[in-house]
Amino acid sequence: MDGIIIQCTHCRLEHFITKRTNYLYCLRCHSLIPTQTKFLKNTSQKHTQLQNIKNSSLTNCTFENSSLYGISGSSEYKSYPRGISVVRPKTTFAFLNACPRGISAARPGKRALICGVSYKxxxxxxxxxxxxxxxxKQLLTNRYHFPEQAIRVLTEENDPDRVPTKANMEEGLRWLVDGCKSGDSLVFYFSGHGFRQHDLNNDELDGFDETLCPVDFKTEGMIIDNDINTMIVKPLIKGVRLHAIIDACYSGTILDLEYLYSLKERKWLDNRPPSGARKCTGGGRAICFSACRDDEQATDSNVFTHKGMSGVMTHCFIQTILNKPKLTYFELLNSVRETILKTSPSKCISSKIIDKLLKRKISQEPQLSSSEVFDIENTTFLL
Structure with a gap:
């Protein structure tokens, strides 16, 4: 059986695979690795390399099912990344937490999770x-130099382990912050449906929890803001920056951050929960750009390209950055808002029928929330 040896471009761990594939998943630093085309035919060389892999420090980890992670009884490395499925998220999380100290030190300083749900x-x-x-993705790689292998993309066009199911999205959120260290820049992007439901914990000022809808939300449920905060906000240590960009309905406080900026009053508003529960980080900073307020709906439009559809907030967000390389958080938020308000709803898909009948502008105001107060008028935006 032919095989190839692939070396991770980040941590240099060698992987042996027997099937042709476009990429494989690094067991040590969790990067996506492009594969090569030359296969080895020397059987003894293959088994030697495989034995070296098995003898690495990763074998000290506790696996509930080792075949899921590429070390199988048949002595072959399987390139199926992580073995993720909707019924096994806990196994994957246990693996991340079981790795010996120091393994995640090789993780790239920039990491991003991009989720786009079409609900086909x-x-x-x-x-x-x-x-x-x-x-x-183009913005992150070309403008902000995020490594390709440090970006995880979840869409329905991918293999099953990269479809934006609830399990895959939650696993991706944990992957995003796993092993983060001071100086890291993390990005979470979501484009899809959002919703809201009654708050049962008294930790929302408006009485509603905001949610994101994965592709299987009808059977597996939505991802609520409390859980998102727990997964990617609380783990942020000092020196780590997280930016979330959420193009979905009812997404104003989707990360449950403690401060919300008011463009009208030009000041931060206290968004801390009535219950007194802490929604802060572990010392890092989390910032969220949302498509609209918690009581508003976001829209898609073809008015910008006159061809395919795109999220109004996402398009305005990207174009603002491209048009002005250096801008403050205030300039970015204000510019996106003004562009959206100028957009005619006649070519937009919006469930607010009354807005169309009365020929109103799009009823959508982008929001900025943060885990801490900072000077947005003098702080340069940077991912």
Whole structure:
């Protein structure tokens, strides 16, 4: 059986695979690695390399099912990344936490999770999310120099382990912050449906929890803001920056951050929960750009390209950055807001029928929230 030896471009761990694939998943630093084309035919060389892999420090980890992570009884490395499925998220999380200290030290300083949910073959299908995903990834790689292998993309066009199911999204959120260290820049992007539901914990000022809708939310449920805060806000240590960009309805405080900026009053508003529960980080800073307020709906439009659809907020966000290389958080938020308000709803898909009938502008105001107060008028935006 032919095989190839692939070396991770970040941590230099060698992987042996027997199947041709476009990429494999690094067991040590969790990066996506492009594969090569030359296969080895020397059987003894293959088994020697495989034995070296098995003898690495990763074998000290506790696996509930080792075949899921590439070390199988047949002595072959399987390139199926992580073995993720909707019924095994806890196994994957246990693996991340079981790795010996120091393994995640090789993780790249920039890491991003990009989720675009189209809800194909469903009555609430969205047409602009794939365009949003492509444009955001281009922005991260070309403008902010995020390594390709440090960006995880979840869409319905991918293999099953990269479809934006609830399990895959939650696993991706944990992957995003796993092993973060001072100086890291993390990005979480979501384009899809958002929703809200009654708050049962008295930790929302408006009485509602905000949610994101994965592709299987009808059967597996939504991802609520409390859980998102727990997964990617609380683990942030000092010196780590997280930016979330959420193009979804009812997403104003989707990360449950403690401060919300008011453009009208030009000051930070206290968004801490009535219950007194802490929603802060472990010392890092979390910032969220949302498409609209918690009581508003976001829209898709083809008014910008006159071809395919795209999220209004996502398009305006990217174009503002491209048009002005150096801008403050205030300039970015204000510019996105002004561009959205100038957009005619006649070519937009919006469930607010009354706005269309009365020919109103898009009822959508982008929001900025943060885990801490900072001077947005003099702080340069940077991912």
């Amino acid at each position: 073959n469903q009555k609430y299908k969205l047409k602009g999310t794939l365009t949003d995903v492509y444009n955001i």
